[in-house]
Amino acid sequence: MKLGNKRRLTQIVAFIISNLGFIRIFKTGFVCPFLYCYGCPFAAFGCPIGIIQNFMIYRQFPLFTIGSLGIYGILLGRTFCGWACPFGTLHDLLSHSNAKRSIQIRNYWYVKYIILFLTLGLAWVALDTVFCKFCPSGSLFAVIPFRLIYPESAEFGLFFYIHIFTLALTIALALLISRFWCRYLCPLGAITGAFNKVGLLTIEWNEEKCKKCNTCLDLCKMGITKTRDIGASTDCILCGRCVETCPEKALNFKIKK
Amino acid sequence: MYKINFKLKLLLLVGFIFVVALNVNDYWLIEILVRYVCTSCVGIG
Numbered sequence: 001m002k003l004g005n006k007r008r009l010t011q012i013v014a015f016i017i018s019n020l021g022f023i024r025i026f027k028t029g030f031v032c033p034f035l036y037c038y039g040c041p042f043a044a045f046g047c048p049i050g051i052i053q054n055f056m057i058y059r060q061f062p063l064f065t066i067g068s069l070g071i072y073g074i075l076l077g078r079t080f081c082g083w084a085c086p087f088g089t090l091h092d093l094l095s096h097s098n099a100k101r102s103i104q105i106r107n108y109w110y111v112k113y114i115i116l117f118l119t120l121g122l123a124w125v126a127l128d129t130v131f132c133k134f135c136p137s138g139s140l141f142a143v144i145p146f147r148l149i150y151p152e153s154a155e156f157g158l159f160f161y162i163h164i165f166t167l168a169l170t171i172a173l174a175l176l177i178s179r180f181w182c183r184y185l186c187p188l189g190a191i192t193g194a195f196n197k198v199g200l201l202t203i204e205w206n207e208e209k210c211k212k213c214n215t216c217l218d219l220c221k222m223g224i225t226k227t228r229d230i231g232a233s234t235d236c237i238l239c240g241r242c243v244e245t246c247p248e249k250a251l252n253f254k255i256k257k
Numbered sequence: 258m259y260k261i262n263f264k265l266k267l268l269l270l271v272g273f274i275f276v277v278a279l280n281v282n283d284y285w286l287i288e289i290l291v292r293y294v295c296t297s298c299v300g301i302g
């Protein structure tokens with residue numbers, strides 16, 4: 001099976017597993033390794049960003065969540081963004097297969113760290129899950145399904161419209177800039193991306209085999225600009241698009257020792 | 258670029274496993290959050 005098909009299959013399986021919560025016993029306290037709102041009526045796991053905010057509100061240190069993210073990160077780095085995240089999958093579907101045809105803007109990688117800092121800071125100061133009120137992933141996977149399943153439950157408040165606005169804006173930007181949310185704004189991507197530096201799984205570049213054709217960089221939806229950054233950059237989601245398209249087979253998945 | 262020793266990575270992994278194991282009580286708190294989600298908290302209402 002081609003790597004691209006394997007990736008699509010794992011994305012579908014991850015989406016199904018994330019929604020097993022429609023069977024009550026599968027509503028668990030495990031932490032999801034990607035951004036999937038537990039406001040979804042079918043959610044089986046807790047969104048790490050939502051949980052961390054809740055723990056900050058209650059002035060507790062979210063050690064279980066940090067530990068879980070640490071395990072995911074050390075084992076697989078940011079792989080979940082490329083292979084499992086349902087919101088990342090949506091971005092994959094929306095963006096052009098040749099990333100060079102998307103709008104190219106500077107790599108403001110640090111913006112997602114600012115978003116992460118603001119998310120945690122606002123939860124601490126405002127004693128509220130402020131980020132969740134704007135999260136476009138929550139809009140798609142929680143707000144809309146919740147409204148469809150429980151139409152009579154509550155009136156449409158201000159945050160419903162804010163959610164729809166942020167979702168529409170994110171989708172519009174994702175159509176123009178490949179993996180827009182993952183590249184610039186995802187606070188969970190900021191945490192898991194940091195693990196790319198220490199993660200066991202990586203993509204290895206064989207400089208001797210490489211003919212510098214830059215096919216890998218042209219197809220990279222995360223906008224990586226240097227071949228040596230593949231696998232190591234905090235932006236690399238280890239999707240393997242570069243691995244499968246390299247004509248010289250100079251890129252390969254590898255356990256980093 | 259700096260490189261981190263493989264054994265150090267495994268040590269980190271074991272460290273994180275210990276952190277999870279020692280705070281397993283949080284699992285039940287998170288399960289409550291997931292099961293009885295506050296709709297206004299996640300901005301649904």
